Amino acid sequence: MLAEMQEVFRSVFEADDLTISRETTARDVEGWDSLSHVTLLVSLEQRFGIRFKSSEVSDLKNVGELLDVVARERSRSATSAAKP
Amino acid sequence: MNTAGPAHGQIVDAVLAAWPQHATALDRAMPTEARQRELTEQVSAAILALVGTQLDRHVAGYRWMCAMVLDEELDFRRTGSYRYSSFAEVERRVYSDPSVMVGYMDGLLLSQVLWANHLDMLAFYVDAYLPAVGSSAAHLEVGPGHGLLLWLASRTLRGTLAGWDVSGTSLERTATALRTLGSPPIDLALRNLFDPDDDGQRFDSVVISEVLEHLEQPDRALAALHRRMRPGALLYANAPVNSPAVDHIWLFRSPEEVVDLVASSGFAVESTRFAPATGLTEARARKMRFSISCAVVARRLA
Numbered sequence: 001m002l003a004e005m006q007e008v009f010r011s012v013f014e015a016d017d018l019t020i021s022r023e024t025t026a027r028d029v030e031g032w033d034s035l036s037h038v039t040l041l042v043s044l045e046q047r048f049g050i051r052f053k054s055s056e057v058s059d060l061k062n063v064g065e066l067l068d069v070v071a072r073e074r075s076r077s078a079t080s081a082a083k084p
Numbered sequence: 085m086n087t088a089g090p091a092h093g094q095i096v097d098a099v100l101a102a103w104p105q106h107a108t109a110l111d112r113a114m115p116t117e118a119r120q121r122e123l124t125e126q127v128s129a130a131i132l133a134l135v136g137t138q139l140d141r142h143v144a145g146y147r148w149m150c151a152m153v154l155d156e157e158l159d160f161r162r163t164g165s166y167r168y169s170s171f172a173e174v175e176r177r178v179y180s181d182p183s184v185m186v187g188y189m190d191g192l193l194l195s196q197v198l199w200a201n202h203l204d205m206l207a208f209y210v211d212a213y214l215p216a217v218g219s220s221a222a223h224l225e226v227g228p229g230h231g232l233l234l235w236l237a238s239r240t241l242r243g244t245l246a247g248w249d250v251s252g253t254s255l256e257r258t259a260t261a262l263r264t265l266g267s268p269p270i271d272l273a274l275r276n277l278f279d280p281d282d283d284g285q286r287f288d289s290v291v292i293s294e295v296l297e298h299l300e301q302p303d304r305a306l307a308a309l310h311r312r313m314r315p316g317a318l319l320y321a322n323a324p325v326n327s328p329a330v331d332h333i334w335l336f337r338s339p340e341e342v343v344d345l346v347a348s349s350g351f352a353v354e355s356t357r358f359a360p361a362t363g364l365t366e367a368r369a370r371k372m373r374f375s376i377s378c379a380v381v382a383r384r385l386a
Contacts, residue, residue, distance in 0.1 A: 026108065033363040034109055035374045038154065042161040054155040059105045 001074075002067060008047050012040045022064030044070060050077050086114050089125030091132050092197060095139070099198065102143050106150070112363035113200040120207050127206060127232060128197045134230075134261050135193070145190025146198070152188075156328035166332050171300055174331045179251070188330075189257065193230045201377040204359035205322055208379050209233060209293075212355060213320045214240050216381065221288035221318075222246075226277060226309070227295040229254060231261035238267040243288070248275035277308040286314045293322040296345075297332045306349035315386040320379065321346050327361075327375040338370070342378040351382035 002020070010018045013031050026032040032040075041052055044066075050073035060066050085100075085107070087093035096110055115121045135142045159167050168174050178184055196202045214236065217223065220243040228234045228247035238245055247270060249255045255272050262270055290309050296302035302323075309319065325336045336342050339358045347353050357379040360369035369376050 031368075033112065034154075035157070035361055035364065036372070038157040038161055039372060041158060045162070052158065054151060054158055058151060058154055 001071060002063075004047065005044065005063070005067060005070065008043050009040070012036065012043050020063050022062065022067060024063040025061065048074050050074055085111055086116075088115055088121040088128065088197075091128035092125050094132060095128055095194060095197060098139050098143050099146060099194070102140070103147050106147075109362060110198060113198060113203070115200075115203055119211065120203060123207055123210060124197050124203055130232065130235065130265055131193055131197060133264055135190075138190075141186075142190040142194050145187035146194040147191070148187040149191025149195065152330050153328070156330060156332075160326075160328035166328055166335050167330070169300075169333055171298075171333065174298070174333060178331045184330075185253070189230065189254075193232075196230070196232060200362040201324075201359040201375065204357070205293075205377050205379055206232075206236075208357040208359075209291075209320060209322075210236055212357070213291075213318070213379075213381050216354075217241060217289040217318055219243070222286070223289040223291075224248065224287045224312070225291040225293070226305075227254075227292065227298075228258045228272070229294075231258040231265070231267075233291055233293055234258070234270055235262060235265045235267050237291070238262075238270065241289070244271065245269075246271040246273065246285075246287075248273055248277070250274070250276050277305050281311060285312065286317075287312055288314055288317045289320075290317065291320045293320065294324070296321065296323040296342075297327065297334050297336065300333055302334050303345060303349060306346065306351075310350045310384060313384040315384060317384045319346065319351055319382045319384065321382070322377065322379045325376040325378055326369075326373045327377075336378070337373070339376055339378045343380055346380045346382050350385050352385055353380055353382045355381045 006020050009020050010016055013029060041057055045051055048070055050070065052073065056069050085096060087096050100107055115124045156167060196206060219241055221241060222244045223237055223241050224246045225234050226248050228249065234245065234247055247258055252274055255274060259272050290313055296305060299305050323336055323342050325339055343353055343356055358366055359377040360366050361375040364374055
């Protein structure tokens with residue numbers, strides 16, 4: 001999932017050689033501010049078929065926390081889809 | 085953090101004490117140019133006078149407002165439009181809820197010295213618009229809200245000063261603010277722009293700042309203002325582009341839409357100022373459809 005997320009990051013920040021890890025923070029990525037953060041979130045929603053709640057994505061410390069939220073939402077979406 | 089002065093520092097420190105994660109955003113909004121720093125500190129001192137012992141409450145409102153903006157930004161990026169398109173919806177969901185309104189108004193007040201685009205607009209208003217208004221002008225602000233712009237006008241203009249609003253609650257807040265700041269008498273009236281013009285009042289200077297985006301028909305508002313302005317009178321219109329908020333109805337998609345609206349309403353545009361959201365260049369804000377504050381100074385055509 002990190003690799004997939006990295007593709008989204010590269011697209012949003014227009015940086016083909018950008019490499020992210022769980023420890024990556026906004027300070028490490030040029031142009032990652034509060035507004036590009038929103039674009040990133042919506043791009044991740046589209047890529048992973050999820051929908052974030054603003055409360056869970058407003059004060060994330062690093063990519064690792066964002067990855068955990070994506071994984072949680074993806075699991076929640078899969079569970080909802082599987083219910084009869 | 086390189087704050088503009090002690091008053092500005094006090095507000096910034098209060099925000100960071102409650103919300104340390106906001107440090108990067110605040111740092112990016114710090115004014116660097118001397119004149120902006122001076123104005124930021126003056127307005128910060130005025131804001132501290134207005135909040136009194138309630139700075140923590142205002143900080144909570146500011147944090148609430150930022151979370152609301154994030155919510156609305158997410159929705160805007162998903163749908164390409166503002167969430168609500170009618171005044172009735174906003175009235176029902178926002179304006180009629182006092183608990184929402186207090187936090188919102190508190191947050192908006194602090195944002196005047198914490199958001200780069202708001203600071204930029206204040207500087208343009210004080211340094212470009214007010215000096216162009218004759219000192220004896222009959223001046224009107226529509227939707228004066230926190231009262232800061234009327235207070236700033238009262239420091240340089242010596243003619244009659246007026247403020248109109250459709251909300252009695254909002255007018256009370258404006259009146260309290262102006263009293264606290266020691267402004268000279270200002271005629272605050274519960275008036276709707278679209279009421280029949282039966283008093284013959286005419287103005288030489290009209291300000292409509294961060295109001296047009298709250299209206300279903302901003303063109304009608306400008307037409308109504310045009311009727312109440314003398315030929316040659318000055319207009320200051322400030323509206324944001326691509327700026328989702330819980331009570332924004334009319335979506336301006338580019339600065340040119342704001343300018344063209346003013347020009348098509350019987351005004352000759354004299355100057356403009358575009359200020360992107362904190363940390364952005366105008367070019368990037370345009371490309372990514374991020375928020376840009378747009379101020380237009382225009383003269384009423386005969």
